[in-house]
Amino acid sequence: MGQQDLLFPWLNVAQNISVGSRLRYESSDNHKVKTLLKKVQLLDSGDKYPFTLSGGMRQRVAIARTLYEDKPIVLMDEPFSALDAVTRSNMQELAANLLADKTVLLITHDPLEAARLCNIILVLKNQPATLLEPILMNDTSPKERSNYDLVNIETELMHILKAC
Known part of the structure; x- marks a missing residue:
């Protein structure tokens, strides 16, 4: 997960979350996508496109996309640096809670x-x-x-x- 959310503008939120499957020519796990949308508090936003989302919402989609891959090690390169103070604090807490069972390498200044x-x-x-x-x-x-x-x-x- 990088400094920018790197969402694909032509894909909706749900498709952006499962884009890894698509790139591997695998079918998307829609149940997993919905579960992640609920965890990041975007359950009603699965059909929305990135340009309609706030910065905090876009970062939550990026976190969901990271979690969708379900890897034991997660690299986060200044993922909250572009957010305002309140959103940054909320996103830090959300990420810490959702990634608690992972090894996370967080790069920050x-x-x-x-x-x-x-x-x-x-x-x-x-x-x-x-x-x-x-x-x-x-x-x-x-x-x-x-x-x-x-x-x-x-x-x-x-x-x-x-x-x-």
Whole structure:
């Protein structure tokens, strides 16, 4: 899942979710699509086209498409960077809950996002990239924004990043 949702404008929401099957010349699992639409709170939007959706709705379709593939490892490259603060927070929580049983590699430049969503934080330094000591988180994800430790972790990450 990338920075942009990369939805196909000529496909409706349901078709965008199951596009992987289509590209593999397999039939779409309509029951799975409906289940995912319900999980991402878009059950009534399956027949809509991407141009009719808000940014948050489009990202939810992208999450559903990611989940449709049902892979044990998920790469998310700054998936929430283009969203406003409220939508970003909601999408972070939704993604964390829906992907809880997966291994997720989240690439982000946002220390608060890393602190809120990750169990292990890896910081890359310089070029060529070298890996700093992993930061192990004790809490489960997603952490509530009101969590006092979240501010401390974000501050610590900012110090580490500034030193890089």
